[in-house]
Amino acid sequence: MHKLITHLKHLILPTFCAYCKIFYQDDTQVLCSECKAAIRPVVSHQLQITKTKSITVHAVGAYDQPLVSLLLAKRSGKRTVAHQLGKLAWQQTAVRHLEFDCVVPIPLHWTRYAWRGYNQADEIARVIAHNSGMPMVHLLRRIKRTPFQSHFTGDAREQNVMGAFALKEKTSLYKDKHLLLVDDVMTSGATLKQAARELYRLQPASITAIVISRVA
Numbered sequence: 377m378h379k380l381i382t383h384l385k386h387l388i389l390p391t392f393c394a395y396c397k398i399f400y401q402d403d404t405q406v407l408c409s410e411c412k413a414a415i416r417p418v419v420s421h422q423l424q425i426t427k428t429k430s431i432t433v434h435a436v437g438a439y440d441q442p443l444v445s446l447l448l449a450k451r452s453g454k455r456t457v458a459h460q461l462g463k464l465a466w467q468q469t470a471v472r473h474l475e476f477d478c479v480v481p482i483p484l485h486w487t488r489y490a491w492r493g494y495n496q497a498d499e500i501a502r503v504i505a506h507n508s509g510m511p512m513v514h515l516l517r518r519i520k521r522t523p524f525q526s527h528f529t530g531d532a533r534e535q536n537v538m539g540a541f542a543l544k545e546k547t548s549l550y551k552d553k554h555l556l557l558v559d560d561v562m563t564s565g566a567t568l569k570q571a572a573r574e575l576y577r578l579q580p581a582s583i584t585a586i587v588i589s590r591v592a
């Protein structure tokens with residue numbers, strides 16, 4: 377009976393690879409096996425936050441195809457693609473083996489949110505929260521509208537996001553907790569750094585980050 381339902385579901389809602397659009401049977405997967413194999417893996421990265429603190433950044437893969445197409449699809453308002461990115465983050469990285477108490481998306485400035493209608497990092501964080509059973513919490517606010525990081529290089533990126541985030545509230549709830557910080561793309565790491573620096577004021581036990589792509 378279950379098989380029949382699955383079969384019918386495939387007839388009504390066929391599964392297509394999110395990148396090459398080929399039809400395939402496994403609806404638990406976002407990409408067909410060929411496209412999945414095309415993801416260029418990157419090793420996890422240590423990002424120095426302060427002199428004594430660093431965070432590990434996990435990524436699904438390098439900033440390359442097929443991931444780039446999925447990441448850019450967000451600009452045409454495809455929330456489902458963002459959901460698929462979340463699935464990839466969960467299935468393709470070490471995140472599912474990590475211990476964390478909550479999932480913290482990097483916020484967008486409200487003007488950008490209003491323009492786009494949703495935050496890609498929120499959607500990815502939501503999928504991770506759902507799969508891990510841990511809550512998604514919005515601990516940060518974006519207090520500065522910063523031009524896209526891609527417009528800058530090197531130190532200018534640090535300058536651009538300096539003071540971009542603030543804690544929503546100063547609470548002791550996250551003291552000694554393990555936080556998972558979520559964003560879509562890491563370029564220089566300046567954004568994650570500023571966000572983590574702010575989160576450290578809550579005295580968490582650890583902060584780990586997960587992104588879809590890292591520009592390696």
Ligand SMILES: [Zn+2]
Pocket residue numbers: 393394395396397398407408409410411412
């Ligand atoms: Zn494919």
